[in-house]
Amino acid sequence: MNPPRAANPPAGLLRSEKIAPRHHDRLAVVYVRQSTVQQVLDHQESTRLQYGLAARAQDLGWAAERVVSIDDDLGQSGASAEARVGFQRLVSEVSLDHVGLVLGVEMSRLARSSKDWHQLLEICALFGTLIADLDGVYDPGQYNDRLLLGLKGTMSEAELHILKQRMEQGRLSKARRGELAVPVPSGYLRRPSGEVVLDPDEQVQEVVRLIFRKFAELGTLNAVLRYLVRHHVQLGIRVREGPGKGELAWRRPNRMTLQNLLKNPLYAGAYAYGRRQVDPRTARPGRPSTGRRVIAYISWEQYERNLARLKANQARAEEVGVARKGAALLAGLVICAKCGRRLHVRYGGRHNRHTYTCSRLMSDYGGEICQQLAGPPLDALVSDWVLGALTPAPLDLSLAAATNVERERADLVRLWQQRLERAAYEAERAARQYRHCEPENRLVARQLERDWEGALAAQQHLQEEYRRFEQQQPRLLSAAEQAAIRRLAEDIPALWAAATTTVAKRREIVRQVVARVVIDAEGASERVRVRVTWVGGVQTAGALIRPVAR
Template identity: 65%
Template sequence: MKNRKPESMEWHSQKILPQHLDRLAVVYVRQSTLQQVLDHQESTRLQYGLVERAKAWGWQRERILIIDDDLGKSGATAQGRAGFQRLVAEVGMGHVGLILGIEMSRLARSCKDWHQLLEICALFGTLIADLDGIYDPSHYNDRLLLGLKGTMSEAELHVLKQRLVQGKLSKAERGELEFGVPTGYVRRSSGEVTFDPDEQVQQVIRLIFRKFDELGTLNAVLRYLVDHQIQIGVRVKSGLTKGELEWHRPNRTLLQNILKNPMYAGAYAYGRRQVDPRQKQAGRLYCERVVVDPNDWHVLLHDRFPAYISWQQHQHNLAQLKSNRICAEELGASRYGSSLLVGLLVCGKCGCRMSVNYHHKQGYRYVCCRQAVDYGGERCQSMSGPTLDRFVVEQAMEALKPAALELSLAAATALELERIELNRLWQQRLERAAYEADRAKRHYQLVEPENRLVARHLASEWEAKLQAQQQLQEEYERFCQQQPRLLSDAQRQTIRQLAHNIPVLWHATTTTNNQRKDLLRQILSRVIVNAQGDSEQVQVTLEWIGGTATCAGIRRPVGKLTQLSNYPQLCERLRELAAQDMRPKEIAQQMNSEGFYPPKRRATFKAEQIQNLMRHLGLKPPHQSTAERDNLEADEWWLTDLARMLNMSTVTLYSWIRRGWVKARQQEHPSRRWIVWADPAEIERLRQRREQPTGAATRQHWLDYQKSRLLNSELADLSTKYNRKIDGVESTIEINSCN
């Protein structure tokens, strides 16, 4: 008689059908952390032991699959769990008859992942088993029990996590939660945070904050450190050399972390970076934590650590970093380009910052297109960049005159302090190099002479330290030659003279546009411009840093005379002067003296502009004198009169003269006026050419020219042949007469 199975085993086997035995039995093994895998090995052995239970239920060993890819991974989500994803895939392909786990929480602690697995198991007839029994997800009672167990697993994880989080938060609120300290600080064995005991480390950190306050941009500080070969001391966080000091070259990320960390202002902050559920749900494992607003930090306690800077200075640094970003709402850092007011210029119509458009030939213009871009409207305004820049620079130079001497003395003091600071850093580097060489020397002297294996290595190390010390000493000597430590009397006198020569310094070739922009940003908060329609009148408001404002009106170049605000008065005055039989040149001089101005950048009217305006207004030119009329012969015209009669510009007719398309001569007396011959037939020909398209007229003129050239060439050849024949006949007659 065969051995009878236990009652519980027989009851369980009632749900196991032959179709289940034909498929795989999967044993899923998981531990939440690597520490649990190392410390809780009994749980791991118990999970692997489920293989024997599957064999007892009828599966052959080769039909039992063990999935242990998720050892050391949390079951809170299916993201990153290759073993669980493989299990779901095998069930979905109908390969699995039974899933075994020590408990339901081993499979999943998220109801989303758990119920997805139950749906697939019910669809493909897969059983689930734990230490309590076997469940069929397609049965209502088993499905209800499995759902309850999954909910309890998720709730258990939430309770454990909440308990840990609250414990950390409670400790952080007292300022007792320890975390890694940035460079420039060390944490003692007692938990107290102090300055790094190395003086050079402290000096470099203070230099970074001071140069950022002076230069204003992160990139400028980085270039300064690189140019002066200044390295940043960093303590090793882990490994065999934990706690030792290493010197790294500066980089943007490290400088940004230094400037943004509130610990340098003496503040204890917890929760600066928090988990974003949206990033976590999207599966971005390395982007789960995002920087939040300081008002949303969990804990912020002031005056808990020794401070390198004040809290006000830290806030100022954060505001400066924010304003350096390239966006419409921020001032932005000064960048390359000819324009001086980018970031400072504000549109007076919509209140948005104006941008700059550079043109290869036309220079640059300030424009505001916010209404057109955002709302499909029209462009607010546009104006010439150099015109506005010149006005603002003139106002800035006037504002700097009272404080010029104070600025020059402050510049001299700052320059001396900077050179003293750099010299102190060089001395610290030399002292460290000397210590390293002396330390290598002591190591070599302490070794036994017979132990040549160690002595050779220590000797080479000592030699390397001596070479590094010598190289550093040579670099320091070159530094001293390039930048003397103190300013000479001549240098001090030169700096004081700058108080009276600020415009000279502004226009010097050694002064860059970035430096000019930085100077304007030190005294101006913003510049508001408001153009009066399409006219040349522009209202400019300069808001200074101190809170005062200066309002003034300037004139910008416009494209047409009709855009001038005084165009009606200009036309009326022109009619009055033309009625007095004045010449265009005399009218231009008179209107310039009365304060009228042209639309373009030219400051005064020219006679040609007056002539064009008179022709546009239908005004007749002044009558010519008798002497001038006597100079004209039959069918001759003054160039301007013929151009007016042909309804063409004077410039075009003059170009025809230069190309030889029109018969003309120039007067010999100083006026040098052009006289054109044109009878009625010539006038008709010129009118037809004028009416032709530009390309066709030019082509026809070229063909006429080529025909005339060929005709003249043929006539010349015929004349030469004829002369030769006549010469031959005459020679024959002379010979016969002699005979």
């Protein structure tokens, strides 16, 4: 009689020959990860499948209380281990010899970086920890399993690069059509349809236009920033995220915000993508163009002038630089005719007088000084030429000065009126909310009453500030002020030599009409040839006698 045959065990009770009792003495860790928060919310079946690996660990012989799930990395990308607390915890537990089996639904859940993946394999092989996925159980200490695990890790990393490449190409293709939605700066608003339009708030638009006008007038970021701070002008920013997304917030200006505003081509009506190049060798000069334009605050020519002015303000040897403190009238404008470099200014001597010196060859290569010229004679010569160039247009200068003063005061008054209108609206809105509240609901009514009182106090404070502003700066020029401007414009030399005209003001006037001053000293003699290139390209040549030490 044949002995009875044993029934086949259920598939779930099958054991792997690689699992030894020493593995059961340690924990079985289920690693759970999703790449983004959106995947956690939308792909819940994948998350449930990963948590279900705990049952597979029990089928492999681990007790339920010896199975631990690590899910700290839900919503974290596997491209790097830096921000993955769960993966770092897993590596630590394995290196402490606490883990006998690591389970993941696939190898890409554990790591998509060869560096992180092979680090985990090395530690698992060192402490005899097994790795399992839906296909089987692997021992990193065995050659064949190690080869297969390495291949799976390489494929996971390659898959990540392919996905990134596809998304990047799709993003670039959409950007070329001008359809890629990028955050819009202050002064613009993106509609739900994707169309970019001007911000409907008039005060936001007025502040943006004021910044561009003041930069064209003042010429430097610091001067514009000081002007905005002095007149309490704030920037209107649309909140991009959070509970208040889309609401208008007023924030004080700062240097970086102003710099980004002046450099953004969107204000010139051009859609641009990829302005910040990762590799500067791939940068392409010229106007960014995708065939799509938006409503502009400034022209493209003014945008290019702003960029050129910002570049010229940099403190570099090849740039003119910002007009700085000191008695030198031509700082940053003087060029050496021998080597083509800019001369820098030195102060010294008993009277602390300035000299223009070309010492780049000496400082960089140990050579000799190209040229050295006392500053006052050159400043006096160029000043006479500048005054001669400005003398034929006294009436135009007086009219331009009066127009600038009137326009600046009108801009400030318009901003004040908009601020007052906004404060009145906030007070009226708080009043309506208080009136619509049920009188019996005192818990809400008391808070609405405080909000109304705060809005009224803010409105009153703003009105008092506006009255002080009106007293300090009348909106229209008086007849006496207009006559004073005309008298000063008719006598430009007297205005130039006046004690109230600082060196900084004279320097700014010179920079408005002079592009560069080239000097060429004739050996060690006293004679120096001077050639001034005016803004517009016209040149004037002459000579001066410099003081030479005997």
